[in-house]
Amino acid sequence: xxxxxxxxxxxxxxxxxxxxxxxxxxxxxxxxxxxxxxxxxxxxxxxxxxxxxxxxxxxxxxxxxxxxxxxxxxxxxxxxxxxxxxxxxxxxxxxxxxxxxxxxxxxxxxxxxxxxxxxxxxxxxxxxxxxxxxxxxxxxxxxxxxxxxxxxxxxxxxxxxxxxxxxxxxxxxxxxxxxxxxxxxxxxxxxxxxxxxxxxxxxxxxxxxxxxxxxxxxxxxxxxxxxxxxxxxxxxxxxxxxxxxxxxxxxxxxxxxxxxxxxxxxxxx
Numbered sequence: 001x002x003x004x005x006x007x008x009x010x011x012x013x014x015x016x017x018x019x020x021x022x023x024x025x026x027x028x029x030x031x032x033x034x035x036x037x038x039x040x041x042x043x044x045x046x047x048x049x050x051x052x053x054x055x056x057x058x059x060x061x062x063x064x065x066x067x068x069x070x071x072x073x074x075x076x077x078x079x080x081x082x083x084x085x086x087x088x089x090x091x092x093x094x095x096x097x098x099x100x101x102x103x104x105x106x107x108x109x110x111x112x113x114x115x116x117x118x119x120x121x122x123x124x125x126x127x128x129x130x131x132x133x134x135x136x137x138x139x140x141x142x143x144x145x146x147x148x149x150x151x152x153x154x155x156x157x158x159x160x161x162x163x164x165x166x167x168x169x170x171x172x173x174x175x176x177x178x179x180x181x182x183x184x185x186x187x188x189x190x191x192x193x194x195x196x197x198x199x200x201x202x203x204x205x206x207x208x209x210x211x212x213x214x215x216x217x218x219x220x221x222x223x224x225x226x227x228x229x230x231x232x233x234x235x236x237x238x239x240x241x242x243x244x245x246x247x248x249x250x251x252x253x254x255x256x257x258x259x260x261x262x263x264x265x266x267x268x269x
Contacts, residue, residue: 012155014141015059019162022138026169029135032128034176041129042181043112046105046189048120048132049174053098053192055142056167060091060199063159067150083153083213086206087160090199094167097195104188135170157210164203171196 033045064087120133149156171193178189 008147008150011146012149012151012159015062016159016162018138018141019059019159019166022135023162023165023169025131025135025138026166026173029128029131029173030169030176032131033173034179035128037126037128037177037180039112041126042177042185043105043109044120044125044129045132045177046101046185048129048136049170049177049192050098050101050105052132052136052139052170053094053101055136055139056163056170057091057094057098058142059139059163060087060094062146062149063156063163064088064091065148066156066159067148068153068156083156083160083206083210086202086204086209090163090167090202090206093195093199093202097192097199100191100195101185101188104184108182108185153210153214157207160203160206164200167196167199167203171200 037045064084066084066087068083120130122130174189174196175193178186178193181189
């Protein structure tokens with residue numbers, strides 16, 4: 001499998017930076033969303049949070065299809081116990097967090113009689129709303145068309161790690177939103193937090209599976225090296241080639257001594 005092109009590497013660097021910036025921004029949002037919010041502010045933030053979840057779901061979808069390692073065959077990372085499967089489950093959990101908010105938000109919006117104005121002007125809407133819009137803008141690249149991502153296990157795992165930080169920070173912020181929210185939004189926000197906790201667990205499992213696979217690959221490479229040392233190829237006589245000298249008409253017979261016995265299984269030395 002050929003390595004990723006420069007364009008793919010630059011896109012992955014942009015994505016990693018965006019997720020890091022998003023994760024840093026959630027620290028401020030967590031504090032701001034713990035304060036008193038008007039109904040209009042809460043509606044605006046919840047609307048933006050739903051759109052943020054859609055963007056994070058797109059990121060998880062790209063990562064679930066990440067072509068990592070040296071195996072080019074489709075589905076290499078698919079199936080139980082594979083890193084891609086954990087990321088795919090994380091994507092489903094992010095989608096479930098978004099779905100938990102849709103219907104309750106529509107109900108509250110219908111009662112309030114107005115759609116939140118987008119833009120997040122801090123002078124007009126307050127710092128809490130402005131930070132929600134700022135978080136969304138830091139992830140807008142997730143709405144761009146992206147090719148299939150590919151690279152090393154380590155690059156995929158690094159992106160999964162930045163996604164863990166992003167979703168975990170957002171979960172803390174949503175938990176603060178739920179604290180003073182009226183029903184039905186309080187139950188919906190609490191449910192969204194639970195789904196993001198599941199997301200954390202799935203991404204963590206993906207990183208564990210990747211680490212286990214890399215350890216197994218290193219152990220297999222070491223065993224391969226030891227087997228090659230234990231079973232050397234038979235020696236081949238080489239003809240002398242100096243000047244115009246020609247090789248002899250017949251070569252001496254090749255020794256066919258049996259290879260040494262394989263070492264018995266036991267504790268590693």
